[in-house]
Amino acid sequence: MSEPKSAGSSISATRVNVADIEQALDRLWTALHAEEEAGHGLTRACMSNLIIACQTEEQARDVTERIPELVERHPARVFLLTACAPKVNSIEAEVSAHFRCSEGNRQLCAEHVDIRFDPAVAGRLGSVLRPLLIGDLTTTLWWASNQPPPLSGGLFDTLAELADQVIYDSVGWPNPAEGVRAMTRWVMGEERPVFNLAWRYLKPWRRILAQVLDPAVAPGALQNIDSVSIEHGPHALPMAWLLIGWLAARLQWKPQKGEVQSGSDVSWAFRTPRGDLRVKIHRCSEGVAQVRKLKLAWQGAVPGRASFYYGDDHWLSLLPEESTLPATSIPARKVPVEMMIAAQLAHRTKDALFEQSIAVAQIMAGVLNRQSH
């Protein structure tokens, strides 16, 4: 497809009463029409309702910058909810719009409603949002806070009740073990699709492991893995945890016990169909929030080892000096959050593989005993 590159643009925000949001959006639409030259049209594409929840102003600023790109890829009516200091003691709203230009025509990509609220009145947000959701379209909640959703008080429950899909990110959770336990419990009881962005960050890892350890390339390796060690950057323990959860779910490893050995090391013992397996996860003191290195070794008829490294150039590489397999690399470009969200908005079915992986991750959390040091 060779669509000409379009130029996106936004209309500045107008403050409105909460009760007048719909009318204000209509006025926006009418005004945009009126600005069009004869022969040029304004069309509206809308594929979803998107509710974004932020618990700090800083998060909201970051998300606001991402919305134009997001809605250009997935046109949506967007509600950005930001919890403010208690002094506000109210719900305030502003409306704006984002559109793109193509061949002289403007296409409205998003009606954008900014809602700032006092956490004390969070329970009322459902009544504000419900009439504003566009019928016939799915509603997604993007939980942009770094608090595990079920541990964030009633706000998450209020907003999740409106949504057909929930997107969250476990990277950066202050207490990963508690977050994994709480979130997994919540996800397992859900009929709706739930998506963790950390799962998406792991996709290149899953791809390279699947391809390099394929029986056609490394015969017997997958069945005979007996040790795995992972290094990750700050805040990326949930990612590493999820990666192990995925491997364990796919290769039928059963978590037996686990321990937090220091502030930066966690280990687990697994029982596999062929014997015992040790997993170690180490947190590096600096670097990006990513799984940085993964080493594994296997026994069997053809023993071997493989060491993978996430480079600063955003390529995942098999390190030949630490591996018995041929060198290879695949791109692991950091996909901007807004593009991941846009892509995920189009997925409306549950991801069984993700759920299997977090189910094992939850068992891993269950067998984890913190030791005093």
Next chain:
Amino acid sequence: MSAAENTNPLTVGLSEPVLPQPCTLVIFGGAGDLSGRKLLPAIFNLGLDGVLPANFAVLGFSIEEMDDAEYRGFARRGVERFSRQQPDEENWPNYERQLFYQSGSFDDPAAYEALKQRLDEIEPQFGIPGNRIFYLAIPPRLIGVCAQQLKAAGLVQDEASGGPFSRIIVEKPIGRDLQSAQEVNEILGECFAEPQIYRIDHYLGKETVQNILVMRFGNAIFEPLWNAKHIDHVQITVAEDEGVGTRAGYYDRAGALRDMVQNHILQLLSLVAMEPPWTMDADVIRDHRLDVLHCLRPLNIENIEADVVRAQYAHGFFQGDDVPGYRREEDVASDSSTETYVALRVFIDNWRWAGVPFYIRTGKRLPKRVSEIAVQFKDVPHILFNSDNDHPLDPNVLALRLQPDEGMSLRIATKMPGSRVQIYPVKMDFRYGSTFGDQSPEAYERLLLDVMAGDATLFMRRDAVEASWRWIQPLLDAWDRGNNRWLPEYPSSTWGPVESDRLIENDGRRWRVL
């Protein structure tokens, strides 16, 4: 190894829709035009998108003398010029390290021995377990010899052996008539099993073409109307604004009928007209497409006269510039009778499409480059809003645009605001580019990935290729017999000859203005 050890549980749910397998792609004609413009950029993009196998290499194979470094330079120039994503110092080294080149003559057995030796050197470096894809990006006359030489050199693995795979990709045209297509297929069949052969038609890799099935069978509102009871007619247009350009050598032997209708357009027609498949299995879909070809009303001496128009472009102006007529083009004979335009009225004689004409037109030097399938629904009854015979309502039209702006539109009638009933046609327009705002993969990217994954859904099977030639053949024969007949002409940058207008206007219909 046990069966369990042969499976890879890590691939489950990893990649939609397909997971490519580790392999080497050997491009015959690797230093040629198709390779530089399409294939190498497609592989570059697949690599950047992270969907290529981790264990993967490309080996270009051509007559030109070149070493690996020079080939990488050739590839870089192609990628810089034709790729949707650009190379840089970060991504290029990872791409070019997988590129290799081997020169040799396509009919020289020693070249194939050298090719085999080179593959045996490259594959262990990349952990490739001997899976090979041979892409024949070469003139059609060389297809047979390359297949035979590959077989003779032991480069074709038995598909049933369960070992590494060998697959061959063949570009259209397969033959230039029924007999030559059968001959090519026969040779291919002697060297490769049918499931190993991927006959590529890049039109089938386009998003909108794939979307035809989704639109028809994924929406409840269309399929109940998709029949002779509700559809008045279908128009398929594949228009090019360019002249014959540098392809005169090939084109003057082929013409519009062979170049476009026999392959692309009949594939489009079969997708539009096929019955619902009960599964997305490649062979089931291909069976259903084939059924449509079997149902095409045969062309014969009686209906060819009434249902087919061919023509050549004449001198005219293209974007304000003087352009020569076809017979004045370089490398075209001054008395050439090759058609640069063809229009057909086609009927599909089955229950669903009884009596519904499919109007097809394709040509060079038309006003714009556009490909479209338009389904025009029947008029509403001539009562109520459609009672004025002098001003009939515009019928509903569902148009599927394949290029340049992939998407679809639906024309509906709506009331203009006001106190009186004034009805106005409104076009509801959906464009992939503006709705999804992303650069879709090129058709070749999707198709290459499908071959790596062993998915043949979007490729043509032998029986379909031969069925389309079988239907075309009486027309080719008739034209051969009347080779010296005067051919209608149309000025460059117009929508074809008046004879073409008459073809459809005799039925009380008109070509769509695109």
